[in-house]
Amino acid sequence: WELDNSISNSEQPRHYIIYNVAYHAPWLHTPMARVILKWLFSNNACLHVNRGECLRILIEGGTDNVRLVELALQQIGLSQDHQNNAYWYSLLVDCDPDTYIPELEHWLSELGLEKALQASQVFITALIGNRHTGNLRPQIGKFRTANHLKSLYILMHRYIRVEDDVNRAGSGVYSPDLRDEAQEARNRLFNLLSECPGKDCYFSLKALAAEHPDHGYRPWMAKQAHKRAEEDGDLEPWSAEQVNQFGRVQTIIPATHRQLFDLTVCRLKDLKDWLERGNDSPWQTWQRAEGETETRTLIAGWLNQQCRDQYTTAQEPELANSQRMDIWLQNTHVQSPVPIELKLLDKGWSGPELCERLRNQLAGDYLREETAGCGVFLLVSQNIAPNRRWKIDRERPNLNALSQVLKDYWQNIADEYPGVAQIDIVVLDLAKRGLVSDS
Structure with missing residues (x-):
């Protein structure tokens, strides 16, 4: 009933059944995931309202990655809205980064600068979350490798540029907007990268020390690479x-x-x-x-x-x-x-x-x-x-x-x-x- 009555141009979410199932009834996620997925493919409908809650149910309900990719591609095919499609690209990258990070890069390059900026902000915030809510949905997490995080970090810096960052220090109480959340999510990509153990992370940080778009960041990257090498050089813990x-x-x-x-x-x-x-x-x-x-x-x-x-x-x-x-x-x-x-x-x-x-x-x-x-x-x-x-x-x-x-x-x-x-x-x-x- 709620899905039938939510497919409209309305931007307002309906906190009825789907919301309560998503956040308060995890034991219903597995059976409800099958119902929601079947409805979406049967109705060929563009899901916009309550999409975050639906996605939470689908992922926590154990939906296969292949089906999630099919859903994201279906939703992108039904919409011409670049911000809506950016949200679904976050799911594609989450499920299959090897395939869809290059596709995301190509798609953003064809949007034009202003639309690409908006789309990249929606994408990274949907993928990483914001400071108050963390991840807006559970993650598959396939993008959480050193090489993928490095690629995303460089790509996001191309559009969400450091020189355009909003500095709110000393400005009093404020409500963060999408640009605030996007630059914080972009920076959290680096935090995730620097926390990855192993040589992949070390070489990714070394590459950023030489390739970072903002030259002022390069000494910091080199320092983090050295720190990673020190931590990885420690002996493994003994029992x-x-x-x-x-x-x-x-x-x-x-x-x-x-x-x-x-x-x-x-x-x-x-x-x-x-x-x-x-x-x-x-x-x-x-x-x-x-x-x-x-x-x-x-x-x-x-x-x-x-x-x-x-x-x-x-x-x-x-x-x-x-x-x-x-x-x-x-x-x-x-x-x-x-x-x-x-x-x-x-x-x-x-x-x-x-x-x-x-x-x-x-x-x-x-x-x-x-x-x-x-x-x-x-x-x-x-x-x-x-x-x-x-x-x-x-x-x-x-x-x-x-x-x-x-x-x-x-x-x-x-x-x-x-x-x-x-x-x-x-x-x-x-x-x-x-x-x-x-x-």
């Missing part, structure tokens, strides 16, 4: 059991992929320290290993001896595409293992070849699983000549500097691999223990 375990045996059993990676790097650094500095280093024996297979067996055997029930080691396990990792460390509590890609530098690996293997083999192939993201590039020098150098970008590092230059190379391309969280490069110099101090 009470892990704290207790560390107090007893000065080590923990890893419970996450990142903790298993950190443990892997620590073990390899222990191996490096033993081979390069240990009084009982078997460096001469390891130098005589013939080929990568024998060296890999030595490394895997040492890792197994040092496992302390924290991990198990496997050599050349086969992946779904028939590729084989050299070594991986796994734990029954962690879904994805940590791969170790081994290269013998004495086999004549050039700088570009090492970069290609780091980029394609380790990052591109071995770390493609969604729950993975961390791996180790392990380089072994049996008896490299002291004057040997590798050409990597504009650098020509020797053996001592090779690890850091490869790390720098990875940092320069890491934004191209959003699923890879961390890669470490460890170099074992088997000739180092044979050197004699000469000062």
Whole structure:
């Protein structure tokens, strides 16, 4: 009855049945969502009055994203009102940002400046909400990723410009209008972005530090990127059991992929320290290993001896595409293992070849699983000549500097691999223990 009597040019909402169901009867949302959706598609009607309440019922009632997209497209097709259509674009972006952020950008570009300004204000306020009501409707939330938030933030700055912002400070009591709410919603996009954990957020903030339309904001973006890197660099929280375990045996059993990676790097650094500095280093024996297979067996055997029930080691396990990792460390509590890609530098690996293997083999192939993201590039020098150098970008590092230059190379391309969280490069110099101090 209310839907039949609400389809008109009236701008006044009718706080009758739909309003009460939306805000006071959540147990009715699931059955009522089917009724409302069926009515809208059957009547081919442009929903304007009480659209927020109807949308709340549809989303909280579990309506599929595909059906919500169909509804938004139907409503846009029924209306020539750019402000009404901007509201429905917020639903499209909420459900499928990959498809509809570019479409939104194209649509706004064809409206003309004044209409685009009005439409962008309606869009961002509908998507994010305002300071008093928060989100006007429940969100699907697909747009809440670093890349999507960055795209929306730049797009909104194009139309809701900083130089046109309304400054109400010291003006007394006021009732915020759409422009006030839109600029606050635009700014909250950045708050949402800066709260996202992970490397996607860091690289998005770094990009804004270089690309922000208002140059005055760029130093702030760089500072926020640094803050994000600091927060992401913290160790993952330990459980009470892990704290207790560390107090007893000065080590923990890893419970996450990142903790298993950190443990892997620590073990390899222990191996490096033993081979390069240990009084009982078997460096001469390891130098005589013939080929990568024998060296890999030595490394895997040492890792197994040092496992302390924290991990198990496997050599050349086969992946779904028939590729084989050299070594991986796994734990029954962690879904994805940590791969170790081994290269013998004495086999004549050039700088570009090492970069290609780091980029394609380790990052591109071995770390493609969604729950993975961390791996180790392990380089072994049996008896490299002291004057040997590798050409990597504009650098020509020797053996001592090779690890850091490869790390720098990875940092320069890491934004191209959003699923890879961390890669470490460890170099074992088997000739180092044979050197004699000469000062």
